[in-house]
Amino acid sequence: MVVLASLASIAEGRDAVVEAGGIPALVETIEDGPAREKEFAVVALLQLCSECSSNCALLVREGAIPPLVALSQSGSARAKHKLLGYLREQRQGGGGCRAGPGGAATSMAR
Numbered sequence: 345m346v347v348l349a350s351l352a353s354i355a356e357g358r359d360a361v362v363e364a365g366g367i368p369a370l371v372e373t374i375e376d377g378p379a380r381e382k383e384f385a386v387v388a389l390l391q392l393c394s395e396c397s398s399n400c401a402l403l404v405r406e407g408a409i410p411p412l413v414a415l416s417q418s419g420s421a422r423a424k425h426k427l428l429g430y431l432r433e434q435r436q437g438g439g440g441c442r443a444g445p446g447g448a449a450t451s452m453a454r
Contacts, residue, residue, distance in 0.1 A: 345373060345384035352391035361392060362399060367406050374411040382415060383423045390430045 348366055351357030361367070366388075373385040389408060392399045403409075416427050 349384040349388040352388040
């Protein structure tokens, strides 16, 4: 999961993760993985989504929303912080999937 989160932080890596079918694996990890892996999966999914609207649509099609909602309610403090921080940024930035310089993709990696 650490490697996927790292790959999702750069454009070429995001493309590789999506092309290799990484989104379903990340969703599965959020549903059933250990707490620490869920944290990395959240970071990776949100980085994928923050840079590309088609990835957002794929994330929705793969069923990521219900496990993300569940995680926001009962996940680890770090996973909640990452997820809710991203949602706040999107709400303040107009709700789109694109992050500007220093936007969501950068802050999620902290």
